[in-house]
Amino acid sequence: MITVLYALLYYVAFIVFAAGVAYRVWGYWKTPAPAVIPTTPAPVTRTGVVWRMFKEVAFFESLWKSNKWIWIFAMMFHLSLWLILIRHARYFVQPVPTLITLAQPFGKYAGIFFVLGGLGLFARRILVSRVRYISSPSDYLMLLMFILIGFSGLMMTFVNKPDVVGVKAFFLGLMTFNWQPLPTDFGVLVHLGLVALFLIIFPFSKLVHAPGVFFSPTRNMVDNPREKFHPVPWLPSIDEVVYDEPPGKK
Ligand code: HEM
Numbered sequence: 001m002i003t004v005l006y007a008l009l010y011y012v013a014f015i016v017f018a019a020g021v022a023y024r025v026w027g028y029w030k031t032p033a034p035a036v037i038p039t040t041p042a043p044v045t046r047t048g049v050v051w052r053m054f055k056e057v058a059f060f061e062s063l064w065k066s067n068k069w070i071w072i073f074a075m076m077f078h079l080s081l082w083l084i085l086i087r088h089a090r091y092f093v094q095p096v097p098t099l100i101t102l103a104q105p106f107g108k109y110a111g112i113f114f115v116l117g118g119l120g121l122f123a124r125r126i127l128v129s130r131v132r133y134i135s136s137p138s139d140y141l142m143l144l145m146f147i148l149i150g151f152s153g154l155m156m157t158f159v160n161k162p163d164v165v166g167v168k169a170f171f172l173g174l175m176t177f178n179w180q181p182l183p184t185d186f187g188v189l190v191h192l193g194l195v196a197l198f199l200i201i202f203p204f205s206k207l208v209h210a211p212g213v214f215f216s217p218t219r220n221m222v223d224n225p226r227e228k229f230h231p232v233p234w235l236p237s238i239d240e241v242v243y244d245e246p247p248g249k250k
Pocket residue numbers: 081084087088091107108109110111112114149150151152153154155156157158161162164167168171191192195198
């Protein structure tokens with residue numbers, strides 16, 4: 001019964017996640033950005049923009065410039081998340097590639113920093129009054145959800161080992177439409193329930209900032225409005241524009 005429930009939950013969650021993210025990205029893609037508005041000083045070539053974007057995505061450059069404390073917690077949280085996801089890849093592929101095997105211990109301890117980073121970001125929302133002022137309930141709930149996902153994961157890894165082989169069989173079964181029983185350890189059910197919730201909420205939440213950052217005009221534009229004419233597609237071309245006589249000249 002629980003296996004069927006979680007299997008259906010994961011199919012729904014995956015479809016909502018994939019279709020939702022595709023829909024949001026499509027929306028960003030189609031949104032016109034006619035004005036050249038990169039945050040200056042900005043790169044003047046495409047390669048420069050790629051480099052700027054890389055520094056932003058990999059090292060949160062603009063956050064580093066604005067606030068070192070948030071930067072530390074944000075880096076801790078996101079870097080650990082990457083290591084955790086790489087470690088988790090072992091549940092979805094068979095045989096497990098060597099690189100993923102080598103990453104296992106890093107991913108294991110990254111879990112601790114993930115939860116600490118999440119707690120730091122949560123504390124910031126409560127303790128810094130101007131951040132508290134602009135925080136909505138979903139901002140707290142998202143962080144809480146991540147902290148609980150991390151915490152339930154750590155409990156399984158360091159306190160109550162679940163049947164990880166069974167968990168893997170369940171996920172491989174989902175992927176090949178050959179369902180296998182899900183181990184019903186409490187930790188597994190909580191962890192996987194929260195992860196499914198996260199997948200469903202993701203496309204509708206502020207978490208879409210992950211793909212969204214690539215579409216940010218202030219970051220992805222080349223600073224060349226003097227060198228290059230940027231026509232606005234829905235306005236008449238420059239030769240067709242008939243300017244009014246300046247007042248007083250008539
Ligand atoms: C947003 C997604 C997820 C996050 C942030 C997350 C986080 C974590 C963390 C921090 C740990 C403890 C450290 C570790 O052993 O790696 C953990 C353990 C675990 N996670 Fe996840 N997890 C996620 C998704 C999943 C999914 C989709 C599965 C299903 C395959 C899963 C299954 C497990 C299991 C079985 C453990 C215990 C591992 C062990 O005892 O060695 N997690 N998770």
